[in-house]
Amino acid sequence: MLLFKIFIVEDDPWYGEILQYHLGLNPDYEVTLLKTGKECLAQLSKKPDLVTIDFSLPDLNGEELFRKIRATQPHLPVIVISAQDKITTAVSLLKLGVDDYLVKDDHTKELLWKSIIRIRENLSLKEEISELKAELKTKYDYSNTIVGNSAAIRQVFRLIDKAAASTINVSITGETGTGKEVVAKAVHYHSPRASQPFVAVNMAAIPKELVESELFGYEKGAFTGAQQRKTGKFEEANGGTLFLDEIGELELGIQSKLLRVLQEKELTRLGGNGKVKLDFRLVVATHKNLADEVRKGHFREDLYYRIVGMPIVLPPLRERREDILLLAQHFLKLYSKENKDTEYKLSADARQKLVQYPFPGNIRELKAAVELAAVMSEHHQIEAADITFMSDLTKDPLEGKEMTLREYTRLIIKNYLEKYQDNVVLVAEKLDIGRSTIYKMMQTGEL
Numbered sequence: 001m002l003l004f005k006i007f008i009v010e011d012d013p014w015y016g017e018i019l020q021y022h023l024g025l026n027p028d029y030e031v032t033l034l035k036t037g038k039e040c041l042a043q044l045s046k047k048p049d050l051v052t053i054d055f056s057l058p059d060l061n062g063e064e065l066f067r068k069i070r071a072t073q074p075h076l077p078v079i080v081i082s083a084q085d086k087i088t089t090a091v092s093l094l095k096l097g098v099d100d101y102l103v104k105d106d107h108t109k110e111l112l113w114k115s116i117i118r119i120r121e122n123l124s125l126k127e128e129i130s131e132l133k134a135e136l137k138t139k140y141d142y143s144n145t146i147v148g149n150s151a152a153i154r155q156v157f158r159l160i161d162k163a164a165a166s167t168i169n170v171s172i173t174g175e176t177g178t179g180k181e182v183v184a185k186a187v188h189y190h191s192p193r194a195s196q197p198f199v200a201v202n203m204a205a206i207p208k209e210l211v212e213s214e215l216f217g218y219e220k221g222a223f224t225g226a227q228q229r230k231t232g233k234f235e236e237a238n239g240g241t242l243f244l245d246e247i248g249e250l251e252l253g254i255q256s257k258l259l260r261v262l263q264e265k266e267l268t269r270l271g272g273n274g275k276v277k278l279d280f281r282l283v284v285a286t287h288k289n290l291a292d293e294v295r296k297g298h299f300r301e302d303l304y305y306r307i308v309g310m311p312i313v314l315p316p317l318r319e320r321r322e323d324i325l326l327l328a329q330h331f332l333k334l335y336s337k338e339n340k341d342t343e344y345k346l347s348a349d350a351r352q353k354l355v356q357y358p359f360p361g362n363i364r365e366l367k368a369a370v371e372l373a374a375v376m377s378e379h380h381q382i383e384a385a386d387i388t389f390m391s392d393l394t395k396d397p398l399e400g401k402e403m404t405l406r407e408y409t410r411l412i413i414k415n416y417l418e419k420y421q422d423n424v425v426l427v428a429e430k431l432d433i434g435r436s437t438i439y440k441m442m443q444t445g446e447l
């Protein structure tokens with residue numbers, strides 16, 4: 001651990017040594033005794049963490065020395081210790097920004113001990129706050145999370161900016177793994193609602209009979225088993241953004257209820273009477289073409305017009321190949337960072353293999369392939385042979401046959417289930433998909 005460096009500036013050697021001895025009892029402190037203001041200024045380059053100064057030094061008085069320290073070290077904590085207990089001096093020094101003012105008496109060393117502890121606590125709080133601010137800034141700054149330079153993705157950036165600056169609803173369409181959720185988050189974290197909740201609900205992952213209570217919440221006793229009141233996702237998102245993923249999976253009955261909530265901007269919890277006022281921005285996503293779903297009678301037209309707001313279309317990765325290498329490098333960097341590892345390099349062959357592949361699983365698949373390649377590589381140099389695509393794992397049955405994305409997905413999942421002895425939780429984690437997707441395919445007999 002780094003020692004906390006304290007300078008004591010005190011011209012009375014006897015008193016200075018008492019303070020130095022007392023503070024030195026703390027093994028975390030490195031205490032240096034200095035006799036004059038000039039000596040202190042000359043030693044500031046040694047970067048002390050805290051300075052205590054005697055108010056009446058032979059060369060500079062406490063205030064002069066404090067001003068000079070602050071001129072070069074605006075954040076360095078300073079405690080003034082003075083023989084005089086004039087309130088006016090104390091107040092004016094504290095107003096100038098001195099961190100504490102102590103009067104020399106029998107208790108000074110104990111007070112100084114406590115004062116330093118308090119100042120250190122404040123310092124660590126400040127550090128924590130600035131770390132949190134930096135973290136929030138990265139969330140705001142979606143250029144760190146959404147990588148790409150293709151014309152398509154640049155247009156998406158433009159739309160995110162526009163959507164974030166307004167309160168318009170947003171509908172995001174794209175194949176699985178194209179980044180619909182990251183775009184939804186970018187809209188939220190870039191908007192004035194950023195400090196409010198972002199609540200994501202995947203409509204495909206909630207059993208039909210639970211959708212209503214999940215979204216609307218319920219009162220105690222609303223149905224058997226409702227032992228206490230539960231707030232629904234609409235309410236949780238109040239003040240922030242509600243992200244309804246796979247909106248195309250919503251049943252017609254629930255669609256009308258959703259429409260009513262959007263029109264009236266209030267809801268009644270199941271089993272309740274009172275209305276709850278709502279204020280959230282709605283962002284929806286789907287891999288389906290909602291306009292087609294309307295034509296087929298699967299999706300209410302009035303709801304469609306309510307939610308469509310600003311449509312953002314995320315093209316599949318195979319239609320924006322210029323983003324593949326940027327994304328691959330981005331994921332490799334993330335991978336090194338997460339594993340506290342050095343950087344990985346892609347050989348020319350490896351690059352070529354990546355840009356030529358059609359990526360049915362889009363960015364999610366690219367991420368998985370690149371991470372696996374990093375593990376397989378030698379000396380942090382990724383060769384073409386280190387890259388295995390999901391469809392390679394299931395190559396034989398695919399030979400010569402054109403398949404839909406769903407069929408591909410089924411084969412990939414099947415292959416993984418075999419590999420991991422039907423451990424659904426592990427497979428869902430490995431493939432970065434919801435467990436419900438696997439369970440559903442099992443229920444429908446596809447797996």
Ligand SMILES: Nc1ncnc2c1ncn2[C@@H]1O[C@H](COP(=O)(O)OP(=O)(O)OP(=O)(O)O)[C@@H](O)[C@H]1O
Pocket residue numbers: 145146147148174175176177178179180181182183245287327330363364367
């Ligand atoms: N442009 C991008 N830059 C960097 N990472 C991205 C980008 N787009 C997506 N990702 C990453 O790819 C993965 C899949 O993205 P996301 O979950 O947003 O896709 P999705 O379209 O919502 O998928 P699904 O339809 O299956 O829910 C995530 O790990 C995400 O962080």
